[in-house]
Amino acid sequence: xSSNENAKAVRVLILGSGPTGYSAALYxxxxxxxxxxxxGLQLGGQAALTYTIENYPGFPEGVGGVQLGELFxxxxxxxxxxxxxxxxxxxxxxxxxxxVEADSGNYLADTLIVGTGASxxxxxIPGEEELTGRGVSYCATCDGWFFKDKKVVIVGGxxxxxxxxxxxxxxxxxxxxIHRREEFRASAILQDRARQxxxxxxxxxxxVTEIVGSDKVKTLKLKNVKTNDETALETDGVFIFIGHTPxxxxxxGQLDMDDLGYIxxxxxxxxxxxxxxxxxxxxxxHFRQVVTSAGMGAAAAIQATRFLEAAESKSS
Ligand code: NAP
Numbered sequence: 032x033s034s035n036e037n038a039k040a041v042r043v044l045i046l047g048s049g050p051t052g053y054s055a056a057l058y059x060x061x062x063x064x065x066x067x068x069x070x071g072l073q074l075g076g077q078a079a080l081t082y083t084i085e086n087y088p089g090f091p092e093g094v095g096g097v098q099l100g101e102l103f104x105x106x107x108x109x110x111x112x113x114x115x116x117x118x119x120x121x122x123x124x125x126x127x128x129x130x131v132e133a134d135s136g137n138y139l140a141d142t143l144i145v146g147t148g149a150s151x152x153x154x155x156i157p158g159e160e161e162l163t164g165r166g167v168s169y170c171a172t173c174d175g176w177f178f179k180d181k182k183v184v185i186v187g188g189x190x191x192x193x194x195x196x197x198x199x200x201x202x203x204x205x206x207x208x209i210h211r212r213e214e215f216r217a218s219a220i221l222q223d224r225a226r227q228x229x230x231x232x233x234x235x236x237x238x239v240t241e242i243v244g245s246d247k248v249k250t251l252k253l254k255n256v257k258t259n260d261e262t263a264l265e266t267d268g269v270f271i272f273i274g275h276t277p278x279x280x281x282x283x284g285q286l287d288m289d290d291l292g293y294i295x296x297x298x299x300x301x302x303x304x305x306x307x308x309x310x311x312x313x314x315x316x317h318f319r320q321v322v323t324s325a326g327m328g329a330a331a332a333i334q335a336t337r338f339l340e341a342a343e344s345k346s347s
Contacts, residue, residue, distance in 0.1 A: 035130065035139060042138035043335050044131060046119050048320045049076020049300050051146030051311025051328035053103035053112070054135060059144075059334035060110035064339065066332070067113045069070040069133050074116070075100025076148045077275075077312070078321050082172045082198050096172065099321070116205075124285045124304045141342075145282065145294060145302075145309040146328055149275035149319075154186065158242030159271075166248025166268045171195035174270075178203045180268035184251060186239055188212060188221045191272035193221040199270065200230045207264070209234045211256060242269060277313045300331035306342075308335055 043059040045052045048070035059066035078084060081096035100139045104130075108114060117135030128139035151169040153159060159167055168174040175198060183203040185196040188210035194217075196206050208225065213235050215222050225231045234253065240261075241252040277292045287295040287303040293316045294309040296302055302309050310327035312319050 035137065038130070038137035038139045039067070040128065041065075041105060041140045042339060043067070043142050043332065044129070044138050045144045045146060046131075047071050047076060047146030047148055047311070047313070048074050048104065048114070049100070049146060049148050050078055050103060050325040051148065051313075051331075052076070052144075053100075053107045054111035054325040054328035055144045055146060055310065055332040056328075056336075057103075057110060058329045059335060060107055060112040062332070062336040063111070064336065065111055066100065066107075066316050067115060067138070068107070068134065069119050069131075070114060070212075071118050071147060071278075075104075076146075080170045081194075082170050082175075084321055103325075104126065106241050112240070120279065122281060122285065124282075124307055127306050129307065141306065141309045142338055144300075144328070144331045144335060145196060145279070145286075145307065145313050145325075146331075147278040147281075147313045148324075149277045149312040151271065152274045152276055154239060154271055154273065156239060156241055158244065158248075162242050162244055162248050164205055165246060166266075167242060168270050169272070171198045174268075175199045175202050178268050180204045182265065183207070183210055184239075184264065184266045184269045185272060186210075186269060187272035187274075188214075189216040189272065189274065190218055190221060191224045191274075193217040195270060195272055196231060197221070197224055197228060200228055201205035203230065203268075206231045207266070209230070209237050209239060209251075211238050212236065237290065239269070247279045256318060275312065275319075279313050289316070299334045299338060302333060306335075306338055308332075317347065 042064040043066040045068045081098040083093040085093040114133045117133045119133045121132040123130040131138040185208045243250040294314040300308045308331035310331040311324035
């Protein structure tokens with residue numbers, strides 16, 4: 032790590048600006064700990080990439096993902112949280128205060144709350160990387176508009192695939208959902224809505240083996256996993272929603288994780304390093320909802336506050 036000279040001393044440093052990060056910031060700010068939030072690359076986290084969130088309590092008509100993110104930020108800042116538009120690049124958790132190197136400078140943090148969330152998985156098939164941004168996308172809210180009156184394919188069978196597929200029907204002429212099994216992971220309500228939508232159709236028991244196109248997506252090569260039949264499907268775009276991987280690589284070797292990279296926490300959001308807490312999708316392979324991430328963020332901040340109180344009463 033580079034020198035600690037000019038490093039900013041922070042009582043509570045929060046990595047991530049999604050529902051986890053800003054809920055933690057709200058609680059830490061109200062405990063008068065002047066938390067600093069390093070936003071990461073995506074202000075508002077994954078929630079900000081969702082067009083409408085229909086299951087966050089208090090919004091019976093639904094709320095825009097960006098709008099909810101802005102409300103979280105405003106609420107935390109109202110009580111004194113500080114936002115820095117930067118990503119952390121390196122951490123040293125071997126002793127307190129913890130050392131964090133970020134685009135915005137170095138920090139010495141008395142406590143650290145990891146709310147770095149997760150990133151979309153890739154199919155890792157030929158053509159995917161080359162055609163990303165040219166018909167291949169992982170964000171319907173960001174890119175749906177470009178597919179006005181065009182044919183779109185969605186890959187995946189979870190809530191994200193069906194929810195985002197339904198969202199794209201407002202632009203696309205047709206939405207074909209390709210799923211590798213017959214049963215869906217998605218909730219019954221989304222399955223019903225998708226089945227009833229006149230623009231949505233399904234190709235099941237099928238995987239995409241290649242995305243073909245020179246400067247933009249033209250065709251998908253498909254394989255039926257039951258019959259091994261191979262076919263081709265013309266499309267203007269393909270949106271991939273096949274789950275997420277937690278953004279925790281930076282903590283490898285320092286924080287205990289499971290095989291998939293989720294940080295291990297106890298029911299107090301404590302990691303194996305005293306003073307370091309993790310919450311939201313970086314530590315949650317089970318729920319991954321805006322409301323659960325927000326709850327975990329708040330719990331982490333309450334625990335960080337107690338940790339600081341205990342550490343200070345010991346030293347006084
Ligand atoms: P997910 O639930 O893990 O679903 C991933 C889907 O992608 C599964 O259908 C999976 O197939 C498929 N898949 C995985 N790897 C694949 C591959 N290599 N090739 C083809 N298909 C592949 O992920 P998610 O939909 O992103 O949802 C993540 C979490 O967020 C979930 O807990 C979900 O409930 C939540 N979420 C909730 C809402 C909401 O409540 N409105 C909206 C979005 C997300 P298999 O089924 O065969 O494994």
